[in-house]
Amino acid sequence: MFETTSFSFPLSALLIPFGLFLLFILLYSAFSLYHLLRFGVPSKQLVFVIVLYIIGSTLVLWVSTSLLLTYTWNAPVTFTEFTQDVPTFPL
Amino acid sequence: MDLQALPNHKPGERVVLFLRRFWFELAKIALITLVLFGGPIIGIGIFWGSIGPILERPFLGPILTLIASAYLLSVWLFAFFEYTDYYLDTWIVTNERIINIEQHGLFKRVASELHLATIQDVTAEVSGLVHTFFDYGDVYIQTAATKTRFVFKNIAHPEMVKNTIIRLSDEDKVRHGMMNIGEEKTAPKETVL
Numbered sequence: 001m002f003e004t005t006s007f008s009f010p011l012s013a014l015l016i017p018f019g020l021f022l023l024f025i026l027l028y029s030a031f032s033l034y035h036l037l038r039f040g041v042p043s044k045q046l047v048f049v050i051v052l053y054i055i056g057s058t059l060v061l062w063v064s065t066s067l068l069l070t071y072t073w074n075a076p077v078t079f080t081e082f083t084q085d086v087p088t089f090p091l
Numbered sequence: 092m093d094l095q096a097l098p099n100h101k102p103g104e105r106v107v108l109f110l111r112r113f114w115f116e117l118a119k120i121a122l123i124t125l126v127l128f129g130g131p132i133i134g135i136g137i138f139w140g141s142i143g144p145i146l147e148r149p150f151l152g153p154i155l156t157l158i159a160s161a162y163l164l165s166v167w168l169f170a171f172f173e174y175t176d177y178y179l180d181t182w183i184v185t186n187e188r189i190i191n192i193e194q195h196g197l198f199k200r201v202a203s204e205l206h207l208a209t210i211q212d213v214t215a216e217v218s219g220l221v222h223t224f225f226d227y228g229d230v231y232i233q234t235a236a237t238k239t240r241f242v243f244k245n246i247a248h249p250e251m252v253k254n255t256i257i258r259l260s261d262e263d264k265v266r267h268g269m270m271n272i273g274e275e276k277t278a279p280k281e282t283v284l
Contacts, residue, residue, distance in 0.1 A: 011153060018157050025164050031197050032168075032175045039192075039200070040178050041109070049178075053171050060167065064160035067146070071153045 012073040022061075029057070099204075101187050108184035108255060112245045113227035116177055124170040128163060135159075172197065182243050184252075186259055189232065191241050205241065207263035209234045213256050215249035232256065 033050065040046055097104070135142055146152040179194035190204045210232055217228035230243040230252050246252060 011150070014154060014157060018161065021161055022164075025168055028168060028197070029171065032171050035194070035197065035200075036175055036178060039194075041181070046178065049171075049174055053167065056167050057164065060160060060163045064156060067156045068153065068160075071156075072149065073153075075149065077150050 008076040010073070011071070011075055011077050015073070025057075029053070097183065097185070097190065104185050104187045106183060106185050107259060108182070108252060110182040110184070110243060110246050110252065112177060112180060113225070113247050115221075115225065115227065116245060117174070120170060120173045120177065124166065127166045128170075131159070131162070180244075182241070182246070184256060184259065187263065189241060189256070203241075205232070205234060207256075207260040208267050210256065210260040211235055213253045213260075215253035217249055226250075230256070 036046060036050065097106075146155060175197070176194050179192065179200070181190075181192045183190040183192075186207075188204050188206045190202065192200070192202045194200050212231075212233040214231040214233070215228060216231070217223055217226065222228050225247075226249075227245055227247050228249040230246060230249045232241040232243075234240050243249070243252065
């Protein structure tokens with residue numbers, strides 16, 4: 001029968017869906033930016049919002065990356081470690 | 092889009108009104124973004140004593156960081172989408188026609204125009220305490236068709252916009268010989284927003 005204790009996966013596997021999600025964000029940001037630049041009437045407000053969006057996104061990515069770099073990504077994660085890692089709260 | 096080079100530009104045509112939804116719509120987007128974006132960040136800051144140790148765990152730490160990052164980026168992108176939708180919904184009134192451009196999502200854009208001479212009825216509607224206080228509402232423009240053609244949604248000074256469109260329509264009808272001089276209704280002075 002399937003043994004949960006022997007099941008393991010590298011922690012870096014979590015980065016794959018995150019990477020796909022980032023690609024989605026990048027694509028849709030580009031679509032939105034294209035529409036604004038192609039069809040929008042140029043104005044200071046538009047420039048301000050675009051710059052704000054780029055700065056905000058960069059900031060979130062920078063902080064996330066800084067935090068993520070502190071973890072050991074090549075360590076394997078077993079099912080036992082996962083269940084032990086989840087915090088339990090007293091009833 | 093260049094306002095000086097509208098599609099099907101006619102000689103002597105000039106832009107009289109360039110309209111977008113009232114700034115309240117933008118403020119709503121900003122407020123919602125502030126709550127969804129700033130709320131969790133402030134919460135993490137306040138409860139850092141409890142959250143900090145959880146982030147140090149070898150499995151839970153990375154997964155929570157990834158989820159938090161994904162959430163914040165999603166909220167930020169959502170706000171950008173909403174702004175794009177707000178910014179690209181425009182109504183342009185010239186001395187010849189009305190151009191209605193509406194953005195529905197990212198991949199659907201509807202642009203239509205009607206000539207001022209075909210307008211039969213213009214109605215301004217301001218409903219509610221906030222709308223009345225800030226003077227913004229809807230303007231409905233009706234041609235001979237049974238269905239209402241254009242709706243200017245949540246625009247500033249709808250009464251002034253209505254009067255301007257009626258005046259422009261009457262002037263256009265006189266220009267095209269559809270009305271005699273002197274039959275056009277009087278209206279307040281033109282105000283360019």
